[in-house]
Amino acid sequence: MHRITTAPVTVPVAPIPARTRWAVAAGAGAALAAAWWLGDTAPYPYAQRGLLDVPLPFLTAGRTDAVLRPRPGERMLEIGPGTGLQSLHVAPQLGPEGRLDVLDIQQEMLDHVMRRAERHNLATITPTRSDARELPYADGTFDAIYAVTALGEIPEPDRVLREAARVLAPGGRLVIGEFFDRHWIPFGRLHRLAGAAGLHLTEHRGPSPAYLARFRLCGADTPVRRGEHLADGDREGDDGQA
Ligand SMILES: C[S@@+](CC[C@H](N)C(=O)[O-])C[C@H]1O[C@@H](n2cnc3c(N)ncnc32)[C@H](O)[C@@H]1O
Numbered sequence: 001m002h003r004i005t006t007a008p009v010t011v012p013v014a015p016i017p018a019r020t021r022w023a024v025a026a027g028a029g030a031a032l033a034a035a036w037w038l039g040d041t042a043p044y045p046y047a048q049r050g051l052l053d054v055p056l057p058f059l060t061a062g063r064t065d066a067v068l069r070p071r072p073g074e075r076m077l078e079i080g081p082g083t084g085l086q087s088l089h090v091a092p093q094l095g096p097e098g099r100l101d102v103l104d105i106q107q108e109m110l111d112h113v114m115r116r117a118e119r120h121n122l123a124t125i126t127p128t129r130s131d132a133r134e135l136p137y138a139d140g141t142f143d144a145i146y147a148v149t150a151l152g153e154i155p156e157p158d159r160v161l162r163e164a165a166r167v168l169a170p171g172g173r174l175v176i177g178e179f180f181d182r183h184w185i186p187f188g189r190l191h192r193l194a195g196a197a198g199l200h201l202t203e204h205r206g207p208s209p210a211y212l213a214r215f216r217l218c219g220a221d222t223p224v225r226r227g228e229h230l231a232d233g234d235r236e237g238d239d240g241q242a
Contacts, residue, residue: 005057040182042153044082046108052082058210059148059177061089066173067203068214073097073150074143077167078148078159079132080104084113090146091122095229103128103135142167148177152185161197165217173214174199180209187211 028185046050050166055061064086072095072134081102091100104110110127117125130136132154134149151157164174174194178185185193187208191201199215206212217231 015038017029025182042183043105044153046106046112049083049109049112056149056179056210058206059179059212063205063212064146064148064175064177064223065093065176066237067205067214068144068146068173069134070094070098070144075099075141077101077103077135077137077142077145079147079164080154082150084116086146086148087113087125088116088120088122091125092120094124099124099126099128101128103130103132105129105131125217127133133159133163135167137167139166140169140172142172142177143169144173146175146177147213148180149181151176151190152178152181152183157185157190158193158196161193161199165199167199168217169202170217173202175212175214176212177212184209187213208223 005165009180019123024232068090070090070093072093075098076090076094078087078090081104087100087102087115091098094100101113102110102113103114104127107129108131113125114127117123129135133156145168150183151160154160161174168174176185176190178187178190187204190213194201194213194215195218198218200218202216203214204211
């Protein structure tokens, strides 16, 4: 019996040109970026809460302290605390006589903050479920208000700023932290919105994609000169919108 032997067949494969490989890689990168951008929904999903505990560059606890300057005995409001990364750091600095109100539109976030507060024996945090566009507090209630990576995801941030100005005590301060994502408010835009809400800038740290800015009620003290406290490259207009 004859055995049929076959020689291996080699099919010539044309090499993929470098230009095509780059185009495929760029397409995949763009698709990933689009998925990240479009998947960034508001309000921030509780299911993704693990990421909220990752400190963001330029918005660290130390930098937030330096701009917010919490003092014992103060009454403060945090808008959009998420799982409480900042709340648990700020509340102890207010001491037993101080009080931190945390306001969020999602009950799950508030429950999470309160569970953590209990584990840390912190009894000075008061949760309120509400929409930050209508703050359920009397005029002039707070020594300070802050919102870190929250303002941009609330529709009508101009309304939130007007409400914050209303519930701030005379001489009180508002600190806003923003980080680049789909809901980010560039610094120049925030500066304009705050001005329209009767708040003037007193300090600003970090580049526009990751910054902290402090405001006071206009007329509460002498406004800083335009550009004072601003590092090079941080000035209004760096986002191209001012
Ligand atoms: C991205 S998280 C930031 C959490 C926290 N500040 C941090 O830096 O880890 C934004 C928070 O804003 C809250 N939020 C969104 N829209 C809101 C609204 N209209 N009123 C109050 N809170 C709101 C979300 O529920 C969420 O807890």
